[in-house]
Amino acid sequence: MTLLTRGEMHEFTAANQRFVYLVPSAAVFRLDPVSEAVLDTLGDRILTPDQLADGLADRFGLENVHATIGELHAVRAVSEAGAWPDDQLMQMPPADMPLTTMVMNVTSKCNLACTYCYEYGDDRITDSACGDQPDFMSEETARQSVDFMFRESGENKVAHLNFFGGETLLNFKVLQSSVAYARERAAALGKEVQFGLTTNATLLKPHIIEWLAENRIGVTVSIDGPQDAQDEFRVFKNGRGSYDVVVPKIKALLQKHPTRPIGARVTLTQQNLSVRKIFQHLTDDLGFWEVGFAPVTTSTFRDYAIEDEGFDSMLEQFQQLAYEWLEHTVDNRHHAFSNVRDTIEELHRGVSKAFPCGAGLGLVGVGTGGDVALCHRFAGSDDHAIGSITGGMDRVQQRAFLEQHHIDNKPECHTCFARPLCSGGCYHEAHTRYGSTTAANLHYCTWIRRWTDTCLRIYGEVAERNPQYLAQFEN
Ligand code: SF4
Ligand code: SF4
Numbered sequence: 308m309t310l311l312t313r314g315e316m317h318e319f320t321a322a323n324q325r326f327v328y329l330v331p332s333a334a335v336f337r338l339d340p341v342s343e344a345v346l347d348t349l350g351d352r353i354l355t356p357d358q359l360a361d362g363l364a365d366r367f368g369l370e371n372v373h374a375t376i377g378e379l380h381a382v383r384a385v386s387e388a389g390a391w392p393d394d395q396l397m398q399m400p401p402a403d404m405p406l407t408t409m410v411m412n413v414t415s416k417c418n419l420a421c422t423y424c425y426e427y428g429d430d431r432i433t434d435s436a437c438g439d440q441p442d443f444m445s446e447e448t449a450r451q452s453v454d455f456m457f458r459e460s461g462e463n464k465v466a467h468l469n470f471f472g473g474e475t476l477l478n479f480k481v482l483q484s485s486v487a488y489a490r491e492r493a494a495a496l497g498k499e500v501q502f503g504l505t506t507n508a509t510l511l512k513p514h515i516i517e518w519l520a521e522n523r524i525g526v527t528v529s530i531d532g533p534q535d536a537q538d539e540f541r542v543f544k545n546g547r548g549s550y551d552v553v554v555p556k557i558k559a560l561l562q563k564h565p566t567r568p569i570g571a572r573v574t575l576t577q578q579n580l581s582v583r584k585i586f587q588h589l590t591d592d593l594g595f596w597e598v599g600f601a602p603v604t605t606s607t608f609r610d611y612a613i614e615d616e617g618f619d620s621m622l623e624q625f626q627q628l629a630y631e632w633l634e635h636t637v638d639n640r641h642h643a644f645s646n647v648r649d650t651i652e653e654l655h656r657g658v659s660k661a662f663p664c665g666a667g668l669g670l671v672g673v674g675t676g677g678d679v680a681l682c683h684r685f686a687g688s689d690d691h692a693i694g695s696i697t698g699g700m701d702r703v704q705q706r707a708f709l710e711q712h713h714i715d716n717k718p719e720c721h722t723c724f725a726r727p728l729c730s731g732g733c734y735h736e737a738h739t740r741y742g743s744t745t746a747a748n749l750h751y752c753t754w755i756r757r758w759t760d761t762c763l764r765i766y767g768e769v770a771e772r773n774p775q776y777l778a779q780f781e782n
Pocket of ligand 2: 683
């Protein structure tokens, strides 16, 4: 006899409707009166389909109730009692999974000395022979990296090449030659390559901006906000703040690089948590198209580590910006807050992650010497290498890494409704906080769950009030 129980779900309301986020399938489901009644009647109990339907037949008709139970079963809102959920069975990507994104560290040097920087600060990963890595990637290594990228991209038609550092523009010569070479190889192979670059903006010059625009290179500027915020941590080596240097260059970039949207990426610290003020400055005063925020990655005892009340304040301001984003979105007006937009996209696509990000999966970081690591933050770390540009991906090592880091091996996350999106969080942060990439980032679970709940409510509102907006995420 089939016995039914409620599936794993997170309930929320949006636009005066009841919704459920079905965790095993990562689907958002709006409850109509019958499904609402079925789930409420089932509650914490275990019932047969007939027992469940009989009590509701008077109100909704027996056939209708059974059809709804069938639909709820299909989306796993109800399931057989005691059944082993599918997501508890380790599902691994194919062994020869193609590379989609290569992050190339063209230099490990920087002309700024941001106190919180993981590359130079106290939290730098020091498990390796990093000292043996060249400060700057050579043209030859860059060419070999590009060859590696196309080789490992398999059947993929599009490859993504992102330049990272250090400060990328310190090695402009290699940026230029890499882009030219990647275009040439892409044409020969019948592929397309898309470029991205992160910079602190201090070295932007007219000819560099022209080159970025001509080559349609997506630019992300690391900036912390208005003058007081920027000059607190983003300083030159002599301690001078960088705001006055970067602002005119950013304005020129925004004016002369119309071919791709320019984004700002803000690092939040305990001393810099005025999210709304920063957002307003970067959008209204400077004109960035997109602004994304990330809390600093650090061990707990640094004075810039965000404390509990800091996380509360950050969440409150994120929520305010998210609701502002919603009001713009329902009117088909652009709003620059990318944290919420990115999560709405993931929710609509039904993203359910077995791994927190693409690191070591479809994304790798290449160090200045050509070693291939999990991502740009691990580039140059021997313990986190998974191949080399000449030898290719080490598929055995990659497989071992993925098996070890699968969500199934993070028992603390197994009952968390936010796991389809979080999946334990950034490996680099886990390494910094707990000394191991395998650890779940349990220090911010409450924050993640509250933020995920906010995004679900925003998603429900958009789904009800402007469903056409979501169609862009369906291809
Ligand atoms: S790290 Fe925390 S929030 Fe993230 S999936 Fe695990 S339990 Fe959930
Ligand atoms: S490990 Fe962390 S820093 Fe690296 S790609 Fe993943 S989320 Fe980003």
